[in-house]
């Protein structure tokens with residue numbers, strides 16, 4: 001489902017990603033972890049065809065991000081911080097219009113909206129205008145919009161940030177329920193405990209480099225630590241003075 005080979009990205013003289021290779025399979029919730037500036041967003045933007053890599057290649061759902069960007073875009077749903085909603089439209093109108101972009105009929109759209117209402121507890125957000133939403137309501141509709149076409153690969157970039165505990169719980173339960181054959185969820189976060197709860201395998205990035213990749217219990221065993229956060233500090237010790245101080 002995801003195959004990344006020797007991917008690098010530089011912004012001028014700054015290297016945001018350095019020679020990253022990893023794979024993830026169907027049925028997984030795969031975590032992308034690392035502190036601010038680790039390169040998570042850069043990597044996810046390359047996978048979403050929003051950014052060109054400087055070197056290396058990546059394929060998503062069997063399609064090369066450089067050569068088949070349209071096919072990649074049809075196969076993915078993306079949630080990132082920069083997504084607004086049209087203030088004057090209700091949640092239902094937003095979701096229906098996105099369903100239309102993907103060629104779904106009104107009946108198909110309404111069936112899917114009902115499914116997402118149940119899964120994400122959209123409730124009154126469906127008939128409230130987006131301009132009146134709380135952060136949690138907005139994020140739920142943004143997530144519903146990203147999965148309206150039931151994408152093979154769902155990309156969530158810091159999707160829980162800014163959510164209260166209720167909205168966060170709904171999101172984490174939704175991600176856990178999205179784990180099924182033929183589907184992959186990429187879940188990026190700097191909150192390691194969130195990853196521990198929902199992810200099967202994780203890649204830890206630090207300063208643009210892949211520090212480790214593996215199943216969470218395997219990483220804990222390998223580092224002899226109790227939590228992913230402690231494992232992170234153990235793994236990056238020596239790479240960066242600031243990170244080691246915080247441990």
Ligand SMILES: Nc1ncnc2c1ncn2[C@@H]1O[C@H](COP(=O)(O)OP(=O)(O)OP(=O)(O)O)[C@@H](O)[C@H]1O
Nearest residue numbers: 011014016034035036037038039040041042043190
């Ligand atoms: N367009 C750009 N021009 C120059 N530098 C950039 C650009 N975009 C990102 N960077 C730098 O690349 C590094 C990686 O950024 P990126 O956003 O990928 O990290 P991140 O792991 O997602 O962290 P955060 O959680 O802070 O977004 C950062 O140091 C950032 O300042």
